[in-house]
Amino acid sequence: MADQVSVSEEIGAPAERVWAMVADVTRMGEWSPETKGAVWLKGATTATPGASFRGTNRNGKKQWETTATIIAADPGKTLSFKVTAVAGVKVSEWRYDFDDTESGCRVTETWIDRRNGLTKVLGKPISGVDDREEHNKAGMVETLSRLKAAAEAG
Numbered sequence: 001m002a003d004q005v006s007v008s009e010e011i012g013a014p015a016e017r018v019w020a021m022v023a024d025v026t027r028m029g030e031w032s033p034e035t036k037g038a039v040w041l042k043g044a045t046t047a048t049p050g051a052s053f054r055g056t057n058r059n060g061k062k063q064w065e066t067t068a069t070i071i072a073a074d075p076g077k078t079l080s081f082k083v084t085a086v087a088g089v090k091v092s093e094w095r096y097d098f099d100d101t102e103s104g105c106r107v108t109e110t111w112i113d114r115r116n117g118l119t120k121v122l123g124k125p126i127s128g129v130d131d132r133e134e135h136n137k138a139g140m141v142e143t144l145s146r147l148k149a150a151a152e153a154g
Helices: 015-023 025-031 117-127 132-153
Strands: 004-011 035-041 052-059 062-074 078-084 090-101 104-113
Touching (some): 004 132, 015 104, 015 132, 025 035, 025 132, 104 132
Antiparallel strands (some): 035 052, 052 062, 062 078, 078 090
16 A cells, blocks of 8 residues: 555646635535544634644544644645544644646645554544545545635636
């Protein structure tokens, strides 16, 4: 299994606007087929380094929560956060990079696997996903497609 997967999409909207959409993590359920929602924690209200949020995820009948902490937030350029499970167990890092293009921007979504061997084994019973790499790649394609449609609709 790969340690990371990246998917890119050309979007006909300015990078700053698309970044703001992604950085509002409470909206992630609008784009992602697996993430159903997110809430800011500990008084955070925006994506700034150190801010954290809880994400609720679903795959079929399986549902679970994770905690994420923003590690980079450069408007119009980069947003990234590390994800942990119960008791701070490392799960992943998600990164969104935004590059200006003539017609808008290119968004690259990257998933970096931070799970250890035991966490990988427990992944299927918890999430219902056997091949996390392929599952995430398909979800990332869908996420960026939905993000593109929303951003281009204005």
